[in-house]
Every structure is written in structure tokens, then in C-alpha cells.
Amino acid sequence: MLAIVGGALTLRAGYRLEPVELPTGLRGGLSGVAFGADGTLGVTTRWGEVWTRNAAGEWRRFGSGLNEPMGLVIESPRSVVVAHRPELIRLVDTNGDGSAERYEVVATGWGESANYHEFFFGLKRDAAGNFLGALSLTSMADKKEPSPGSRRGTYDPTEVAAPTGHHSDLPWRGWAVQISPTGVVQPVASGFRQPAGLGLSPEGDWFVTDNQGDFKAACGLLHVQEGDFHGHASSLKWEKGFAVKTATLESLWPRVKSPAVVFPHGVMGVSAGEPVWDTTAGRFGPFTGQVLVADFGQIVVRASLERVGGVWQGACFPFLGRNDRAPHVTGARLLGGTLHAAFAPDGSLYLAATAGWGAGEDGLQRVVWDGTITPEIQEVNLVEGGFRVRFTQPMERGRLAETGRYQLSRFRYYYQPTYGSPRVDESPVAVQTVTVAPDGRSVVLKPARLEAGFVYELTVPELRTQSGEGILNPLVYYTVNRLVDGSGPPAGVVRLRRADEAAPGSANANPLDKVTAEPVLRAAGEGIYRLYCSACHQPDGRGIPGGAANLREDKTRLAKSDDVLLATLASGIEAKGMPAFGGILSTGQRRAVLAYVRATFGDPQPGTREPAPE
Amino acid sequence: MPTPTCVRIGRLRMALTCAAWGMAGMVVVMPESMRGLARAAGVAEAGKARADARRSGTPGAEEGVKSRVRVERLYLEGAGPSALVVGLADGVGVVVEPAAGAVRWVWTGGFPDLGPVRPGAGKLIDAVKLPGRVRFHDESEAPVRCGDSRKPPVVVFDGYDLQTDAVEVRYRFDGKPVTDRLRALPGGVGLERRLETGDDRSTWFEIREGGEVRALVRDERGRLVLDRVWGEENR
Numbered sequence: 001m002l003a004i005v006g007g008a009l010t011l012r013a014g015y016r017l018e019p020v021e022l023p024t025g026l027r028g029g030l031s032g033v034a035f036g037a038d039g040t041l042g043v044t045t046r047w048g049e050v051w052t053r054n055a056a057g058e059w060r061r062f063g064s065g066l067n068e069p070m071g072l073v074i075e076s077p078r079s080v081v082v083a084h085r086p087e088l089i090r091l092v093d094t095n096g097d098g099s100a101e102r103y104e105v106v107a108t109g110w111g112e113s114a115n116y117h118e119f120f121f122g123l124k125r126d127a128a129g130n131f132l133g134a135l136s137l138t139s140m141a142d143k144k145e146p147s148p149g150s151r152r153g154t155y156d157p158t159e160v161a162a163p164t165g166h167h168s169d170l171p172w173r174g175w176a177v178q179i180s181p182t183g184v185v186q187p188v189a190s191g192f193r194q195p196a197g198l199g200l201s202p203e204g205d206w207f208v209t210d211n212q213g214d215f216k217a218a219c220g221l222l223h224v225q226e227g228d229f230h231g232h233a234s235s236l237k238w239e240k241g242f243a244v245k246t247a248t249l250e251s252l253w254p255r256v257k258s259p260a261v262v263f264p265h266g267v268m269g270v271s272a273g274e275p276v277w278d279t280t281a282g283r284f285g286p287f288t289g290q291v292l293v294a295d296f297g298q299i300v301v302r303a304s305l306e307r308v309g310g311v312w313q314g315a316c317f318p319f320l321g322r323n324d325r326a327p328h329v330t331g332a333r334l335l336g337g338t339l340h341a342a343f344a345p346d347g348s349l350y351l352a353a354t355a356g357w358g359a360g361e362d363g364l365q366r367v368v369w370d371g372t373i374t375p376e377i378q379e380v381n382l383v384e385g386g387f388r389v390r391f392t393q394p395m396e397r398g399r400l401a402e403t404g405r406y407q408l409s410r411f412r413y414y415y416q417p418t419y420g421s422p423r424v425d426e427s428p429v430a431v432q433t434v435t436v437a438p439d440g441r442s443v444v445l446k447p448a449r450l451e452a453g454f455v456y457e458l459t460v461p462e463l464r465t466q467s468g469e470g471i472l473n474p475l476v477y478y479t480v481n482r483l484v485d486g487s488g489p490p491a492g493v494v495r496l497r498r499a500d501e502a503a504p505g506s507a508n509a510n511p512l513d514k515v516t517a518e519p520v521l522r523a524a525g526e527g528i529y530r531l532y533c534s535a536c537h538q539p540d541g542r543g544i545p546g547g548a549a550n551l552r553e554d555k556t557r558l559a560k561s562d563d564v565l566l567a568t569l570a571s572g573i574e575a576k577g578m579p580a581f582g583g584i585l586s587t588g589q590r591r592a593v594l595a596y597v598r599a600t601f602g603d604p605q606p607g608t609r610e611p612a613p614e
Numbered sequence: 615m616p617t618p619t620c621v622r623i624g625r626l627r628m629a630l631t632c633a634a635w636g637m638a639g640m641v642v643v644m645p646e647s648m649r650g651l652a653r654a655a656g657v658a659e660a661g662k663a664r665a666d667a668r669r670s671g672t673p674g675a676e677e678g679v680k681s682r683v684r685v686e687r688l689y690l691e692g693a694g695p696s697a698l699v700v701g702l703a704d705g706v707g708v709v710v711e712p713a714a715g716a717v718r719w720v721w722t723g724g725f726p727d728l729g730p731v732r733p734g735a736g737k738l739i740d741a742v743k744l745p746g747r748v749r750f751h752d753e754s755e756a757p758v759r760c761g762d763s764r765k766p767p768v769v770v771f772d773g774y775d776l777q778t779d780a781v782e783v784r785y786r787f788d789g790k791p792v793t794d795r796l797r798a799l800p801g802g803v804g805l806e807r808r809l810e811t812g813d814d815r816s817t818w819f820e821i822r823e824g825g826e827v828r829a830l831v832r833d834e835r836g837r838l839v840l841d842r843v844w845g846e847e848n849r
Contacts, residue, residue, distance in 0.1 A: 047732055048686065067687035067696045086687065086696035089773065103685075104773040112696065114689035116739050149692040150741070152713060 014285070014328035014374040014472075015320065020350065020364040023059035026051050028362030030352035032082075032123070033342045036074030041344070043364065044069035046354055050080055050091060050100070063091040063100040071122035071198065071274075071340070073131070083122030083133050086112050086152070088179055107183040110135055111153030111170020113146035117194070118173065124200040129181040134195035134208055135173045137166035137234060141574045160233040161247045162417035164214040165580075166193055167234050174235025176208055176224050190239060191215075191230030191256070192222075196339055197293065199275035201305075205312070209272035209293060212265050212579065217413030217421035217494055219272035220259030220479075221293065221303055223312040229255040231415065231494070249496060253415050258492020260312035261303045262413075262455050262479045265420060266535040268316055269295030270579075273339030275303070276349070283347030285369045286378055286392050292319060294351055296360060296577075297535045298336040298544055300367075304379045309486030315380040315478045320367065328374040328472045335361045336544040359536070359547030359577040375465045377476050380458070384484050386446040389458070391471070394440040396464040401443075403431040405462045408447055410454040414504065415494040418583030419572070422504045424495075429456070440466065452480050452488030453495070505570065505582040512588030518595055521588075525596025528589055532581065533597075541601040547577065551601040558602030566590055683781045685774060688731050691741045692753060693718045698774065699742060700781050701725045704802030707744070712771035715785045715794070716757050720750035720805050720842055749844045750805075754821050758809070758840070760787050763819040763827045790814050795837070804843030808833060 022028075029046035036042065041053040042062070050063035050072065062080060069084040078093040080100070087108040091100035112118060117139035124132045146155070146169075153170045168174040175187040176195065193216050197209035206224040210216060215232040222230055229236065233252055236242045263269050273294040278284050291303040299321035305314040321334045337353040337360020344350055349367040354360055379390045399405050411426035430448040437443065447456075461474045482488040489495070502509035512524055530539070536548035543550040549557050558565070569590045572580030581590065684701040690709055697718070698710040707726075709719040723746010730740035756766030772784040772791075780797035793810040809830075811818070818830045818838050830838040 065684065065686040084687070094775075101776045102773070103775070105771060108771070114695045114739050114741070147691065150689060150695055152694055152696075 013330045014370065014372045015330075016368045016370055017320070017329060017331040017334060018366045018368065019332050020366050022364055023051065023061075025061065026059070029354045029356065030362065030364055031069055031340065031354055032071040033340045033350050033352040033364070034072050034074050034123075035342055035344055035350075036076065038077065039345050040074055040077050041350070042072050042074045042080055043352060044072050044082060044084075046356060048084070050082060052077070052080070060098040062093070062098070063103070068119065070119050070196075071124075071133070073123050073125050081106060081123065081125075081131065083120045083131075085118060085120055088120075088122070088131055088133065088183075105183075106131070107179045107185050109185045110172040110175075110177070111151070111155075113138065113151035113170060115139060115146065117141075117166065118170075119194075119196075121196050122198050124198045124206075126200060126206075127204055131179040131181075132176070132198055132200065132206055133179065134176040134192055134198060136192070136194045136196075137174045137232065138169050139574070140165050140167060156237060158237060158244055160237055160244055161249055161252055162233070164232070164234060164417050165419065166214055166232070168232075168237060169234075172235075172238055174232055175238070176206075187238070188226050189224050189228035189230060190235040191228070191232045192235065193232045194271075195222075197272055197274040199277070199291070202277055202279055202289075207260070207275055207291075209275055210259075211271050212420045214417050214419055215415070217262070217415075218265040219263040219269055219295075221261040221263070221272070221275055221291065221305075221316075222257070223260045228257045231256045233417070249415065249417070253494075253496050254490040256415060256491040256494060258481045258494065259479060260305060260481070261314045261316050262477065262493055263293070263295075263301055263316055264423075264455065264457075264477055264531075265584075266532045267475070267530075268301050268318065268477065269293070269299045270297035270535050271295060271339075271577075272301070274341045276341045276343055278343070280343060280347040283369065284343070284349060284367075286373050286376075290379075292341060292349060294338045294341040295321075296337055296339055297321075298334055298338070299535070300334065300338070300341075300351065304381075306381055308382050308484060309482030309488065311482045311488070313382070313479050313481040315476050317377060317476050318473045328372075330370075332365060335363050335365060336547050337361045338365075357577045359544060361544075361547075375469045375471050376473055377460070377471060380476055380478050382478070382480065382484060383444060385450060386444055387456070387458070387478060388442055388444050389460075389476075390442040391463075391465075393465045393467075393469075396466050396468070397436060397440055399463055400440065401434050401436050403434050405460060406431045406434065406445055407459045407461075408445070408456060410449075410451075410456045412454050412493045412495060414497050415491060416497060416504070416583065418504070419580045420584040421494070422510075422584045422586075422589075425454075450480070450483070452483045453493055455479050455493050502586075504584055505586060507587055510586035510588050512592050513586050515588055515592075521592040521595040522599050523596075524589070525592035525594070526600075528585065528593040529596050529600075532585065533593060536578075541597070551597060555602070558598060562594060565594055569594065682776050682778060684725065685776065685781060686728065688726075688728070688742045689739055690718075690744075698781075698783065699726065700796060702781070702796065702798035702805075703779055704798050704800070705746070706798035706802050706805060707746075708796050708805060709744070710783055710794075710796075712783070712785075713769065714756060715767075715769040715771070715787060715792070716752065716754075717750070717796075717807065717840075718752055719744060719748060721748045722746050722802055722844075750842045752823060754823065757821050758787070758830075759819045759821065760790065760811075760814070761816045761818075763821065799841075799843065801846060803846050804841060807840040807842065808835075809838035809840065811836075811838065 031046045032044035048066040052062045053059045066084040069082045071083040073081045081090045088106040090104040092102040094101045115138045119136045122133035157169045172187050174192050176189045178186045193213050194211035195208045199207040208222050275291045275293045293301045300319045302319040303316045335353040338351045340352040351365045355362045376392045378392045381388045408429045411423035413421040433446040435444040456478045481492040541552035570582035572578045686699045687696040688699045689695045690697045693711040700708040707721050721744045726742045767787040770786040775782040783794040785792045795808045797806045820828045
């Protein structure tokens, strides 16, 4: 919107994205960002470096030579603690020249090999001075068994419950760890796959984001407590007394702790990173207390949390990235590859991005709120029998009260060892009543069915503010782990596949598997593309620079035969960061999305072709 | 973009001045403007040199910056997934396996290419390959032992300190603090390696290839001597 500020006509939109200039010599690959208490900014890079920027804006290379660090805590301008692959390590500038001379190992003791997927993610420090980090699993994409000279720790390749694409073959991989100030490592919770984001709420609750993959239906924000099992079976082999030989999906499922907030794949990101709490007391907009989550797939997700029945759960909304071209974001485009975030002392949000794993871009950006309160769904809470939906502005009451203006549906996922999960038991849910608050800022929706163990999707594209504006991001997902009375299934929003249900990806797993009519496939494919593909390949098919393929303009992509493209959809391309959809989409669904892609971005006459030269 | 005329003239003046200086060996008093140009050019050249040096990976090559050894934590087969790959002066390099407190390789010939192990080279990580000439290689389980040559010590890696011409790697051997100081001998003719064991004055041993056991001697400062010298003629 245009506004007169200081006598000048100014474009105000809500949020402004600005690039942060990086010093010559900083080679990109930003893998951590943090602020010290005195305002010192620090970043780590995947090239092993630590750079700091003082209050005067002067950058220095503080440290180097680390092994792919993934997070830092700035203790002072002369002391930085870093999570890198083998250790938690403290870098100290002993002589005050601006760079570290001393590298002190604070803690180590987990298994490590040269596998590209083995990160030590971090880093947060709690009020007691304990450091919090998490260890990712080993990828089986590198099919060689690590030689004794390339690994550290007891090697145990035993599969747990089922074969998977990622393993915990070395001690404590797949665990979240707490490290005392004296360096004692305590593995706290298991079942993680790629726990790329560590977060600490203002109240001291520990949260981790984990990524879609084997045993992981989608990314999500997970509440971590001692003894938790968060789903991936492989890491359980390191649990004292765990019976590996008798473990089954059925025996493990009741132990699974559901994410507090599920980020449905694609539309709410593809690879979640660091969650940060808005503690700016209103300097970053109307979302104080909520969580912003950086995502590698060119999106920042917003989440609101609440405790229901003693369990954390809540809602997620798109915040930046999906529609940041207009109208509520000005300035630069959000970079793909954003995995880390930190609020600065001035209330702006810093986002650190890295190119890598076949996608992403390098850079540091800053998000500033320009004071405009844009029309958004501010918050969703669970109430007795329904949801309270609160808006950032008073809404036009006529539409607000109409039940037909609210599109509600629900779904859940399989707990399965294959990559991801389709949405299952998906169905629309009628909104029976809408009760509008006197101030027009909120409604209570009572759906026909409200059941714990489901993700509820709400879209409200037809609502208007009192000034006639539409909601900028009219989509929200609420993860119902518990009802208000505390009832809910043991594993939240994941269930076991019944014996009479076809395995996802197999023949006849979906009604589309029997469909051959192209128009029907194309129409169905549009919805599948929007849900699963557009996060990376974008709604216009142009992909992400340095990442997901440009299906529209790179003609070589769709020149390949249907067989080749369908196989790619099923198996993914791990080197390029493309998931394997074989466990998520049925054969018919994959044919449908291919039909849509060809009709929309490529040759309008789909069919078998000669393979294009590689 | 065409070079502005003023800059072209400035550069010509500077070139002539430098040529004259070089030919005559005289002290040339330059006008203030030319001194400023020379300063600016010098600063720019120094900055470029530092950037080039950093990109080259050559240890100690950053002009105008305090010279230091270089340590990178890298995967090197036989030295673990996060070995210390150390670049010392005069092209001397050392690979330390921190979990064993062991020097695994000593080589001369520059710092390795980090491409295979750092981001940008694809997703899978390859081992670092050492350039130049290997001067020493050891694969024994626990080559340095304290008190009892038959008993491998429990080694804890505590970190390292960077100095102008040396790196000090810190350990605990069976709970005893040890500092392992690594420095290139002048001219790159060898590696000076001295272990500082504090108050501990017990006999320490080196287990060499083939199982040979050698009691380590101490230098004038009481440090254990594990130098490797290959001599000038072998450089």
C-alpha cells in the first residue's frame, strides 16, 4: 500500500527483504547465523569458516578449517562455540587480533564417518548453559561401507524393523544430544532423520525440525524431551536394552511422538531448517511469540504453538517465499537454500542460505517489518469442539459468518519405512457453525467432525477485511495431536497401513491407477503438481536457480521418454535433492502429474519418446 | 567500461616513476597526489594478494596478514573422517589423526586440493589426496606410548592452537596433558615434533613400523623429541 511517511509517498507492503553484503573472501555456503549479546553477528560456512561482524559493520574471518559446521553460539566477540561434524568446539581469540588462535574441543563422542549426510546440527544453549544439538543419519546413497580408516565409533549396520535409505550405523546418529558446560554428552531423544533445525522457546522448551524421508511423512516441528522416540527406527539400536531383532513397525508405532506441527510437504516447504521465536515485542509485526522456520525450498513458514492436553501442537502458515513478489513483501526475492535464521537485536530477521545438495543459493538476507499490518490469519487455536481462527485485522462480518466461506478438510499419514507418505484418509469436512467475535477479529468454527490424529487444512480465499482486502496467505494447517479433553491416539497424525490397503506407489493404490483418459489425468495432475511439485519446480514450472529443474524453459527436461520421467518420479534424484515419490504417489498419480506437466510446460502430445541424449 | 582519463594518466605517471626508480636506483620524491595513488594501488594490490592467497590455500601466504599455519579438518583415509591436515612453512605438511594422537603422514609440496571434500564438488565426499612427496607414513595403532610400551594409551583430543610458525595439538594420554608441537624445520628439510608432557618425566616410547620400540629422548626443555628430518638433498 502507498503511504505518506515523513512527507514522502512510500510503498509499504508489510515486509522488506534486503540482501546483506558479505565480505570478499566469504565463499558462501552459509550454514549458521547467530547474534551475540553485544550485537556481534556471526556466520558459519560449509567451507569450514566462521566470520563475525561487529557493531561498526566490519567483517573478520574469525576461524577456519572446521569440518562443515552447522550452527554457532557467540559467547563474546572473542569466543564462539561451533557445532561441526566431529565435535562441539570453542574458538577463542586469545590475543585480541580478531581471529581465533585456540580451538578447544568442548565435546565429542558420537560416531562419525566421511558420509556426506552425517552432520552435527546445532546450536542452542539453554539457561543452565547446556548446549543442544542433533545428529543426522548416514545416507545409503553412498553405497560403500565406510572403511575402518574413514570412521569413528562402533560400526553396526543392522537394519531395525525394515530396510531404509538412511541408517544409524554409528553411535548416536539420529539422536538429539544435550552437552553440559563441561562437555558431558547426553543423548536425549531418538528417531530423527535429518534434524536440521534446533530451536529453544522463550520458556526453555526444546524443539527440532526434522525432514521428510524414510519413516518421516513430512517435515515438521518436533518437541523434544528426554526419552522421546520421533519415528526413525534405525537410531533405536543405540538405546540401552532395545531388542533390535524383534522390532517391527507395529511394536514401534505406539512409541512414535507426533510432530507438534506438521509442515505438509511441498506447500509448507521441503526441507525444514532452523526455527526461531519472535521475541521482538512487536517490532517484527503482529506475530510475537510465534515461530519462523527457514526452509531450503525457498519458503519461510510461520507456526503458532499451544499446549493441549499436555502436548504441544499448533498451526502453520506460509510466511515468505510463496507469494513474495506482491503484495506484502518488497525488495529482494527470498533465496532458495535458506536453512538458518536468527533475530537481530533491532528486530529484523536474518536468513542464511547455502547452495548444496544439488539445489539452493548462497547468501545472507535480512527481513524487516515496515510497520504495515497486512491481512493474515494471525493464529489458530483448538477449542472445545472446534477451532478459533484469529485474523490480524477486523473482517467484513457478512462473509465471515457464512459457513460456506471456509474450506476445511483433513488427512493423516502412514508410518512407513519408505520415503515420505501420501496423505491418507483425506476428506472434506463441513463447517457446521461459525460464531463471529464482537470485534470481528476472530471466529470459532465448529466442524462436523473433529478428531485427534489428523491434520486439518483450512483455506479462506473468499474472506475480506473491512476495507475489502483478501487474506494474503489464506491457508493454514493445524496438527491435532490431542483434543481439549486430552484424548488422542498414541502416534498422533501417523497410523499404520492396514493389510487390506495397497502400498503407496504400488498398482491399484489409488483410483487414478485405473484411469487412462488424458484429460482426467491432466486435471488430477494439476492438484498433485500444486501439492508436491510446485514448491521446488514453482507454479510456473521455472524451478529454482541452481536447484529444481526449469521444466518450462529447459527443453531437454521433458524431451525424455515417459518411462524415464516416471522412473525419475518414483526413484527421485538424491544428488539433486529430488525426493523419491514412489512411496508417496501411486502409479496413476505419477502418470497424472506427468500428463499435467507435459501439457502445461512442454509438448502437448505426451507419449513414448526416444530418450534425449544426456 | 572505459578507464577514466584521470586514472590512465595516474597509472602512466606511476609506471614511469617505478621504471625510473628501478633503473636509476634513486630515491624519487613524488608529489602528494602520486603518493596517494601509489598508496591506493598498494593497498588494492595487498588486498588482492590476500584474497588470492586465501583462494590458493597456501599456508602463510596472506600478505600483510599475520602469517600462521593452516589447519583443515578433512577426511583422509587412514587418519579418520576429521583428520587434522596441517600446512606448515616451506611447503611442509602433516596429517594428524586426533583420536590416536598420531602423526600419520608428513609430506612436502604444498597444501592439498580441497575440492573433493568441500561443498560444491557434488554430494559425496572423497578423501583428500596429498600432493608432492610423502616423507613419512605410519599406520601403527598407537605409535606413542607412555610408561609401558606394550600398552596403547587412552588418548583424548582436546584441540589445537595456531601460532605464527607452529601448531600445538593438545591431548590427554591416559589422563596426562600433552602438547604436541609441530613446526617445519627451516628450509623445509624436516619436521620438528616435540611433545610437552608437563610434570610427567616417565619414559615414553615410539612404536615404529615393524614393531620396533624406541625410547624417546627429551630435549633441553624436557620435551620428547620425535623430529623427522629428510635433509636438504632430498627436498
